[in-house]
Amino acid sequence: xxxxxxxxxxxxxxxxxxxxxxxxxxxxxxxxxxxxxxxxxxxxxxxxxxxxxxxxxxxxxxxxxxxxxxxxxxxxxxxxxxxxxxxxxxxxxxxxxxxxxxxxxxxxxxxxxxxxxxxxxxxxxxxxxxxxxxxxxxxxxxxxxxxxxxxxxxxxxxxxxxxxxxxxxxxxxxxxxxxxxxxxxxxxx
Ligand code: GRF
Numbered sequence: 001x002x003x004x005x006x007x008x009x010x011x012x013x014x015x016x017x018x019x020x021x022x023x024x025x026x027x028x029x030x031x032x033x034x035x036x037x038x039x040x041x042x043x044x045x046x047x048x049x050x051x052x053x054x055x056x057x058x059x060x061x062x063x064x065x066x067x068x069x070x071x072x073x074x075x076x077x078x079x080x081x082x083x084x085x086x087x088x089x090x091x092x093x094x095x096x097x098x099x100x101x102x103x104x105x106x107x108x109x110x111x112x113x114x115x116x117x118x119x120x121x122x123x124x125x126x127x128x129x130x131x132x133x134x135x136x137x138x139x140x141x142x143x144x145x146x147x148x149x150x151x152x153x154x155x156x157x158x159x160x161x162x163x164x165x166x167x168x169x170x171x172x173x174x175x176x177x178x179x180x181x182x183x184x185x186x187x188x189x
Contacts, residue, residue, distance in 0.1 A: 005189045008036040008084045009055075010092035015046025017090035017111060020178035021185065022053050030186050035082040038075055040094060062094070072099035079103070086188060089143060090181070093122075096143050108143040109188070111181050113173045115139060115155055120148035125173055129166050135159050136169055138176045140184045154184050 009018045018037065024030040037050040042059035050057045058078050065071040076099055079087065087100070089110040096108060114124035115137040121127075128136055137157030142150040156176050160169065 002031065005032045005086065006035045006082060006084050007032050007086045007088055007185065007189075008038055008079050008082070009034055009046075010038045010087065010089045011044065011046035012039060012041045012093040013044050013046065013091045015044065015049045015091065016174060017177055017181050018046050019049050021088065021090070021182050022049065022055070024182035024186075026053075030182050030189075032086075032185065032189055035084060036079060038079075038092075040092075046091070068094075068097040069099050072097050076100055076103040086185065087143075088181075088185060095145070095147060098145070101143070101145060106142060109153065109184070110141055110143050110148070110150070111177055112139045112141065112148050113177065115157060116141060116148055116152060125170050126166070129169060133160075134162075136173060138173060138180055140181060153188075154180060156180050 009021060011018050022034065025032055034055050036058050037046060037055050038058045039047055040060060040062055047057055047059065058075065060071050062071055080103065085107065087104050087108040089108065100108065112124055114128050116139040119127040135157050137155055139152055140154045141152045144150040158172060
């Protein structure tokens with residue numbers, strides 16, 4: 001029998017991508033189990049989503065640790081104990097450090113709301129919008145020590161008609177994200 005793969009999702013905010021992965025699993029389209037939501041923001045909406053779907057939460061306050069290594073050691077221990085085979089960053093607003101990268105080599109992925117390597121870092125959609133690009137898109141990539149610099153796994157794009165508002169562009173991008181991310185996770189698993 002095919003073994004159910006265990007994944008952990010990292011989020012710091014709204015968690016709509018986390019929700020899309022939950023939905024895909026609950027609807028039987030993604031054969032995986034989310035064994036942890038890891039967050040550096042205990043009050044973020046992603047935590048509420050986790051509670052609503054019985055996903056265990058590992059919340060930490062980075063300020064209570066002396067270094068990134070310190071809190072990442074705790075996270076790595078927690079995830080290894082739960083036999084996590086893939087770490088999925090979904091709006092996790094921190095750079096991943098050495099400890100997690102070594103604990104999960106080539107097994108940490110991220111989604112970015114722009115066509116990398118353009119518009120890396122925070123506010124990717126706004127950056128692209130302000131630059132005036134005509135083609136917007138989404139990137140899923142492996143995570144390395146840099147900011148949105150890891151090997152690209154998948155990209156999807158659309159052409160703006162020039163009449164959309166920023167909010168409409170954001171909505172289109174999130175719709176693509178919610179469909180692309182579970183699909184890439186399925187393929188990797
Ligand atoms: C997404 O746009 C994702 O690409 C970026 O952060 C945002 C997270 O949104 N990394 P949400 O928390 O999943 O709603």
